[in-house]
Amino acid sequence: MRAATTRVRRLPLVLRNPSFGRVWTGQLLTQAASRMFQVGTVWWLVGFAGGAHRGLDSGLFLVVSTVPAVALAPVIARIVARHAHRRVLASAAAVAAAVAVTAAALACAGALPMTAAYAVGLVLAGCQAVFDPCLTTSVPELVEDADIESATGFELSTQSVAGLCGGLLGPLVVDAGGPAGVTATCGGAYLLAALLIASTRFPRRGAGNGPVAEPRTLRSVLAGLPFIRRVLVCFAAANVFTTAVYVVMPLYTQEVLHATGSTVASLETALGAGTLLGSCTGGRLPGRPVAVGSVCLTVTAAALALPGLCAGHAAALASMAVTGWCVGVIGVRFVALFQRLVPADDKPGFFAVMQAVLGATFPVSALVFGALGDRLTAGTLCLAQGTGLVPVALALWWLGGRADTAGQHSPDAPTPVLTGESS
DSSP states (O other): OHHHHHHHHHSOHHHHOHHHHHHHHHHHHHHHHHHHHHHHHHHHIIIIIOOTTHHHHHHHHHHHHHHHHHHTHHHHHHHHHHSOHHHHHHHHHHHHHHHHHHHHHHHHHSOOOHHHHHHHHHHHHHHHHHHHHHHHHHHHHHSOGGGHHHHHHHHHHHHHHHHHHHHHHHHHHHHHHHHHHHHHHHHHHHHHHHHHHHTOOOTTTTTTOSOOOOOOOHHHHHHTOHHHHHHHHHHHHHHHHHTTHHHHHHHHIIIIIOOOHHHHHHHHHHHHHHHHHHHHHGGGSOSOHHHHHHHHHHHHHHHHHHHHHSOSHHHHHHHHHHHHHHHHHHHHHHHHHHHHHSOGGGHHHHHHHHHHHHHHHHHHHHHHHHHHHTTSOHHHHHHHHHHHHHHHHHHHHHHHHHHHHHOTTOTTSOOOOOTTOOO
């Protein structure tokens, strides 16, 4: 009996907990569909529908796809807090499915207007902005307390896997079936996710819903964390240049490589695979988080500039793979650092601020580099990305030096991350 129990415990959580497995599959389907639609639509705008302002058009689309998660954060928090999580998750997936299927029907009947693509992107992004935090909140209702860390690991890793799959399939499906093909595929994925979640029993519903202290304001949370506040500013600035790859790489494929959606898919795959590898190996790198982050930003700057210096498919693939790896490493090391330095009662508010701050820079990046893409060559944009990251890397390095000078025992000083430890 004990041996059988041990074998069951050794199974992955998604296999030994059917309820969590169904919801996790729903998460994978929705996030992959969301990424597929975004990448596929950007390629459609750049390669097929875009005119003289295709850079700006694709940048505006990415802005629209980012707005709900930032602008509707208070509304989403109230929805998640006041309604049953299974109903919220299933409803968000069902609404996304209905919108995607309707868009597919309109695309089959005739050319899908550009404004319709923007509207569909806005609604799908809004549904995903509701789905993701609700899933995080519902983890205690699906698994036992001892499995929460494992469940969180599955949830966090899914974003990289879904981004990899969606980024790979989006341009390929657009090349094969146009907007109708990508919206129909996304609609099918959303519908399957809605059915899976609606048929799932949440065995621990109400777990973790005990008395909660009045949360501090976001300003008061950050006021007591000056070192972390400065680190967030550095990464917000870095995001302006790193997230520009979602605009620059389709333009680079069209203007420099003169290639098709399969090339965009290969670049997205290299970026996603690099991020996944960095997430898995980042905790094993020696050194303090700020030092590792500064080095990774410097390497990222060189990698992003590489396609501008050496035009070619191989250079672009290497650039995306190295950039993804550095982003994955930075994410693991600094989330682990924040977990150690942020007080437990302040973590929900802090991580909400972190997501909002980092997410708010993406529309800026998409607009700026999208508009520049109509005036500058794609190779020049690559050089601009790399050049812009250099002062950010230096600022982060300087920030770490100031923390060390302040004293090893200062609460603001970063603590070492042990070899082999991850978030």
